[in-house]
Amino acid sequence: MDYERAKAIVAKAHELGINFFDTAAVYGRGRSEEFLGRAVRELGLRGHVFIATKIPGDWHRRADVFKSVENQRRRLGVDAIDLIQLHWPSCWHNVPICETMKALEDLVERGLVRHIGVSNYPPQLLDAARRCLSKVDVATSQNRYNLLEREADKELLPYLRGAGISLIAWSPLAKGAVTGKYTAENLPPFNDVRRNDPLFQPHNLREAEPLIAEVRRLAGKYGRTPAQIALNWMIRDPAIYPIPGAKTPEQVAENAGAVGWSLSEEDWQRLDRISREVAERISYVTY
Numbered sequence: 001m002d003y004e005r006a007k008a009i010v011a012k013a014h015e016l017g018i019n020f021f022d023t024a025a026v027y028g029r030g031r032s033e034e035f036l037g038r039a040v041r042e043l044g045l046r047g048h049v050f051i052a053t054k055i056p057g058d059w060h061r062r063a064d065v066f067k068s069v070e071n072q073r074r075r076l077g078v079d080a081i082d083l084i085q086l087h088w089p090s091c092w093h094n095v096p097i098c099e100t101m102k103a104l105e106d107l108v109e110r111g112l113v114r115h116i117g118v119s120n121y122p123p124q125l126l127d128a129a130r131r132c133l134s135k136v137d138v139a140t141s142q143n144r145y146n147l148l149e150r151e152a153d154k155e156l157l158p159y160l161r162g163a164g165i166s167l168i169a170w171s172p173l174a175k176g177a178v179t180g181k182y183t184a185e186n187l188p189p190f191n192d193v194r195r196n197d198p199l200f201q202p203h204n205l206r207e208a209e210p211l212i213a214e215v216r217r218l219a220g221k222y223g224r225t226p227a228q229i230a231l232n233w234m235i236r237d238p239a240i241y242p243i244p245g246a247k248t249p250e251q252v253a254e255n256a257g258a259v260g261w262s263l264s265e266e267d268w269q270r271l272d273r274i275s276r277e278v279a280e281r282i283s284y285v286t287y
Helices: 003-015 027-043 062-076 097-109 123-131 156-163 174-179 202-207 209-222 226-235 249-256 265-281
Strands: 020-022 050-055 081-086 113-119 138-144 166-170 240-242
Touching (some): 027 050, 027 062, 050 062, 062 081, 081 138, 097 123, 123 138, 123 156, 174 209, 174 226, 209 226, 209 265, 226 240, 226 249, 226 265
Parallel strands (some): 138 166, 166 240
């Protein structure tokens, strides 16, 4: 919520070669877009960064899509949004998916949006959305994916690879669960949002122990942090773009340290195997 800190984070990211920034209309009720746009403008970065944002699922009627993008362009201070994504399906208002997709296609034709994507869409709905388009295609799908949560491996990732669509992986560090910061005996504080996340239930943190142990072993072997190991495992696939968050410039630097080196084939395969085994034992039932 502090602009100067946000600006420092953007500046550090650019300094370290990060050029993709993901935000959304609902983050801070537009404040995140305002802060990002202001920082990009003041730092003179517009020609050097790619800005992605999202329209919430409650605003998917044609008129709402146009109004939302108009407001988002104003908050970001850009002539065109590089990537506009549908944040989640229109679950509550039952807007026909083709109405939404054709509105986005019109925005691309008008030069107000460069690319379109979806977020939190299952492959069946994504496929239906793509069939509504005649002049452009969906470029990206943003979904939850990390070493502990790998449901996307079953249907979504095979579909995306076949269609040539990139996966933007949100929560690539599982809110820190893959680093071992919290354990069944050391849970997040009661006022921490993680306490309501199934991953941070004691039974799941115990199931995650073999994976966390392997991540920490590799961190020691490679002289990296656990977060860097988890991110490096993911970016081995050129179609996956993780978007780890950062609350400080130091966290940006840690994230950036995940690139420029690679796990060995043997270590990657071992981590992947343990990850798959542990992910299958994770339970989302909390009571």
